């Protein structure tokens with residue numbers, strides 16, 4: 001399998017101060033992250049922490065509001081196909097295959113950034129084109145072999161089971177011959193057996209000289225796999241270190257459990273929300289108590305009032321009866 005050559009230990013990815021805002025929402029705030037050749041780095045964090053947004057900043061889908069991303073020393077171009085051509089490939093959280101194309105064709109699509117044959121060559125279908133096409137197919141088949149899908153080369157992508165569709169996405173990403181592969185939740189929806197197989201596949205990719213940055217919610221997968229793990233919480237990098245360091249950090253556990261911790265980037269907002277809720281609860285309680293007192297008063301007074309009215313009516317009736325002219329005469 002051919003890949004772009006990378007010197008061992010070289011910094012492949014260097015992201016500095018990456019910030020991404022959507023209107024008033026800061027999804028990623030000042031994140032620094034490096035990935036070196038030969039490394040598998042994990043990016044974890046609770047839902048909505050900004051992991052995918054950060055990936056999108058690394059792959060040209062988003063232009064960071066602030067900060068800079070370098071790949072092997074060069075600032076990344078602001079277009080995703082140029083980022084792929086530069087050497088960063090990715091898979092997506094939601095599988096994005098060409099469902100009605102074959103498995104092989106999907107991988108061939110992934111090779112377009114590496115195909116040197118130009119438009120005229122493709123249109124005229126000259127000998128150069130046929131040679132390049134053959135080479136592409138050979139390479140695509142090699143990749144399918146590598147991920148374990150060679151026997152399904154002719155199948156439509158949509159007919160593959162879910163776990164194999166994820167493998168195909170990886171093969172397609174590898175077809176652009178990257179130096180860095182970004183995997184966004186590669187084991188989502190997989191059973192434990194498929195997850196273990198994916199773990200082996202990622203190790204094999206690393207062994208081919210491709211650095212890997214992976215987002216995943218499956219902690220066992222992450223801690224088995226990664227040389228280093230960075231934890232994002234509310235858009236900020238909370239901790240970075242080896243698996244043992246990250247697993248032993250109380251702030252990480254607290255962040256996953258939704259508990260506040262010292263220096264929590266959302267602590268001020270949380271305190272404001274808490275104060276507002278407490279205020280609202282107090283006001284509500286006061287209103288409820290006032291209503292209850294009023295209701296009690298009304299209830300207590302009502303029979304009295306009723307009694308008074310009844311008594312008055314009876315008295316009136318009595319008075320009327322007593323005073324009725326001719327009454328006694330009637331008896």
Ligand SMILES: Nc1ncnc2c1ncn2[C@@H]1O[C@H](COP(=O)(O)OP(=O)(O)OP(=O)(O)O)[C@@H](O)[C@H]1O
Pocket residue numbers: 022025027045046047048049050051052053054
């Ligand atoms: N295009 C967008 N426009 C506005 N807000 C966005 C956009 N993309 C993401 N967000 C918001 O940014 C925050 C981070 O989202 P993101 O998807 O990056 O988190 P995540 O860590 O990948 O979450 P998950 O683990 O659930 O996939 C969320 O509050 C999300 O709603």
